[in-house]
Amino acid sequence: MDTLKMNAEMQSQNDDWDVVLTPNKGGFNLHLEQIWRYRDLLMLFVKRDIVSFYKQTIFGPLWYFIQPIFTTIVYTFIFGNLAKLSTDGLPQPLFYMAGIMSWNYFADCLTKTSTLFKDNAAIFGKVYFPRIISPLSIIISNLLRFGIQMLLFIGMIIYYIFQGVEFSVGFEILLLPFFVLFMAMQGLGLGMIITSMTTKYKDLSIVLPFGIQLLMYATTVIYPLSSLSGNMYWIVALNPMTFVIEGIKQSTLGAGVITVNTFGYTFLVSSVILCLGVLIFNKVEKNFIDTI
Amino acid sequence: MSLAIKTENLSKAYQIGQFTTGTLSRDIERWWALVRGKEDPFLQIGEVNDRSVKGGSDIVWSLKDLNFEIEQGDTVGIIGKNGAGKSTLLKILSQVTSPTNGSVKIKGRVASLLEVGTGFHPELTGRENIYLNGAILGMRKSEITRKFDEIVDFSGVERYVDTPVKRYSSGMYVRLAFAVAAHLESEILVVDEVLAVGDAEFQKKCLGRMGEVSKADGRTILFVSHNMAAVKTLCKKGITLSNGMLSYSGEIDVAVEKYLSTTITNSVTHKKYPAGEYPGDDIVELMEYSLVNTDDKIIERFDLYEEVTIKLQFRVKKSGFSSSPNVHFFNQEGQYLFIFGANDDNPINSEGTYITSFTIPAYTFNVGIFNVGIAVTSYPGTVINFFINPAITFEVEESNTYLRKSSYMGSIPGFFRPILKTKIERIGS
Numbered sequence: 039m040d041t042l043k044m045n046a047e048m049q050s051q052n053d054d055w056d057v058v059l060t061p062n063k064g065g066f067n068l069h070l071e072q073i074w075r076y077r078d079l080l081m082l083f084v085k086r087d088i089v090s091f092y093k094q095t096i097f098g099p100l101w102y103f104i105q106p107i108f109t110t111i112v113y114t115f116i117f118g119n120l121a122k123l124s125t126d127g128l129p130q131p132l133f134y135m136a137g138i139m140s141w142n143y144f145a146d147c148l149t150k151t152s153t154l155f156k157d158n159a160a161i162f163g164k165v166y167f168p169r170i171i172s173p174l175s176i177i178i179s180n181l182l183r184f185g186i187q188m189l190l191f192i193g194m195i196i197y198y199i200f201q202g203v204e205f206s207v208g209f210e211i212l213l214l215p216f217f218v219l220f221m222a223m224q225g226l227g228l229g230m231i232i233t234s235m236t237t238k239y240k241d242l243s244i245v246l247p248f249g250i251q252l253l254m255y256a257t258t259v260i261y262p263l264s265s266l267s268g269n270m271y272w273i274v275a276l277n278p279m280t281f282v283i284e285g286i287k288q289s290t291l292g293a294g295v296i297t298v299n300t301f302g303y304t305f306l307v308s309s310v311i312l313c314l315g316v317l318i319f320n321k322v323e324k325n326f327i328d329t330i
Numbered sequence: 331m332s333l334a335i336k337t338e339n340l341s342k343a344y345q346i347g348q349f350t351t352g353t354l355s356r357d358i359e360r361w362w363a364l365v366r367g368k369e370d371p372f373l374q375i376g377e378v379n380d381r382s383v384k385g386g387s388d389i390v391w392s393l394k395d396l397n398f399e400i401e402q403g404d405t406v407g408i409i410g411k412n413g414a415g416k417s418t419l420l421k422i423l424s425q426v427t428s429p430t431n432g433s434v435k436i437k438g439r440v441a442s443l444l445e446v447g448t449g450f451h452p453e454l455t456g457r458e459n460i461y462l463n464g465a466i467l468g469m470r471k472s473e474i475t476r477k478f479d480e481i482v483d484f485s486g487v488e489r490y491v492d493t494p495v496k497r498y499s500s501g502m503y504v505r506l507a508f509a510v511a512a513h514l515e516s517e518i519l520v521v522d523e524v525l526a527v528g529d530a531e532f533q534k535k536c537l538g539r540m541g542e543v544s545k546a547d548g549r550t551i552l553f554v555s556h557n558m559a560a561v562k563t564l565c566k567k568g569i570t571l572s573n574g575m576l577s578y579s580g581e582i583d584v585a586v587e588k589y590l591s592t593t594i595t596n597s598v599t600h601k602k603y604p605a606g607e608y609p610g611d612d613i614v615e616l617m618e619y620s621l622v623n624t625d626d627k628i629i630e631r632f633d634l635y636e637e638v639t640i641k642l643q644f645r646v647k648k649s650g651f652s653s654s655p656n657v658h659f660f661n662q663e664g665q666y667l668f669i670f671g672a673n674d675d676n677p678i679n680s681e682g683t684y685i686t687s688f689t690i691p692a693y694t695f696n697v698g699i700f701n702v703g704i705a706v707t708s709y710p711g712t713v714i715n716f717f718i719n720p721a722i723t724f725e726v727e728e729s730n731t732y733l734r735k736s737s738y739m740g741s742i743p744g745f746f747r748p749i750l751k752t753k754i755e756r757i758g759s
Contacts, residue, residue: 055336055435061428079465086462090453093494164444165466166425238357324428327421328344 072168079167083175088182102186106142110135117260126262126293129198135191136291137259140283143184144225145250150176151229152246155237155326162327169323177226195290206292217285223308224278227315234322258283262293278307333399334518334550335423339432340396342418343389391574392418395432398569398579403548407561407582409589410571416554417522419571420444423552424520438517441467445522452496456487456506459495463510477513485509512539518550519543540564558586558663590662599722600628608645614653614706614715617683618643621722631725634697634747635733640688640722642704651708652677655686658703658719661745695726696747
């Protein structure tokens, strides 16, 4: 009874204060109300990332096209013509373009998010705003870039349709937004995990660049999952990015390996990665400035 | 009056020294202690933060059990020596870092100005940066749009508002940045020594603006500075920190006095560096310095009618430069009084060990406490080989007021007490 009363009293006392700062306990909290309050900042960060990317360049936003086009040409030549890897019967440029676009999105989100604390140490050390705004802005500005590249991709599909190539795409096209979402969740989650750990263990930031490069070969960017069998199949299939890319190919080009099970698996893994990321990020964000 | 900020046993521990070795094993040890429900083994051995005393452990308490309250509408100066915990306190209040123990309760929105121009992006224009910076500081976009003209007007960089800020002069940059911050609408404003930038005119404008804000809107302002004169004019209340602990909280005059009285106990008038720890660079290294009287005895205080000498002993390691020792005088409140540099008549330009003596004539300083910074500058290139400030703190007394040859025996204000040539002529009846 007494404790109840005391609790009630403490509650009313605490209610008078807007902010109570206590030792950081971390925990799982997306800070949604805070994100909403700082939504203008989020948008301005996105704008900053995009505008500062092409300021003082001649081609400007065209760079968003140039990079995937050239990579596609190189891949078509090396993996398609020289190595003669299967492309699930799809036109090689389309196959590689879909893979490159998606992988680049994931890799960029991951690399940029992973150096977030280090890159923003100056700002984070001086002002408070919900830290999660920064990784979110990276995810969103990259999504815009992905969208622009998607336009190019659609243009290519239309070209091939006029060339008489048939794509068996049905209702799967509706799944595309989900695959993009999973991709974003994984990039965000993994990036947040890595950035949180690099504040203390800088080794990770050294591992990451070539780690991403190697991981690409364990994902179905340059070959389709259908071309694998046995242990190799399982290793690649366990990689959650595999089904994201397979899914994107399936929902736009009509060739890939997607079932209810793999969709569920990808959803589950993406969610776990994101939750873990938020958890670790929240734990680190409040005090990272003391250790960086 | 209701409270704006209340702290309860606020403490913050930092790990000092190298982080790299043993981080992982230490983390595992901590984690294991937490799992067993024990206290963090690395926080138990903490000690009071005194940077001049070498401690035994890697953990220092930058703040320890701070309890104070700040009322709404107060302007509070936070003062203390370097390393007293001022910046840590500001960081906690502005939510940049969280406390290790204890809590802070805050009523209202806090805007912190620990630095001007936080988040300015060099590639973006002034206009874009106003929005970005404003949003980082917690303003809504509509709020910034509403105040946009006012901000540009205050900054005085209207002509350049559509130019990328990387083309700004540093002065313009700071002006624009401060203008954004000055137009924040928050109940509590936390300001670090940002006013140490910009030209005198702009500094005055900033101080004026801060005073205006606190009076007109009843905002609570926390102001950290080493400039006691600025603190005194701006603040009504003061909090004095010493080694991370609260030494006083209350009226500003008392707080400043408390601070000044703690600084004098640290007065140093002689220091001999051990070999291998000489401050300096590859051209000149300082070996020893002292303040001596006419008998060549090291002193901490002297009478204003005494002549004293500051001696610098240093080593020139590289020929080909012209090195000039100089001394910088400050009053106790940190205001620059004057600089004196050895002239170029006898340039020091060859390797060797030198002693330069600066003799301060009798009747130079008034009664009071003064700080001296010492430096050696080398040319060409105006290289500052070292600058130690404050190196020397001395106190000037007047033990015999009869020597004034005046019938006035009371205290005389001012920093200097030179004797002017006086001539009295009677030119009429």
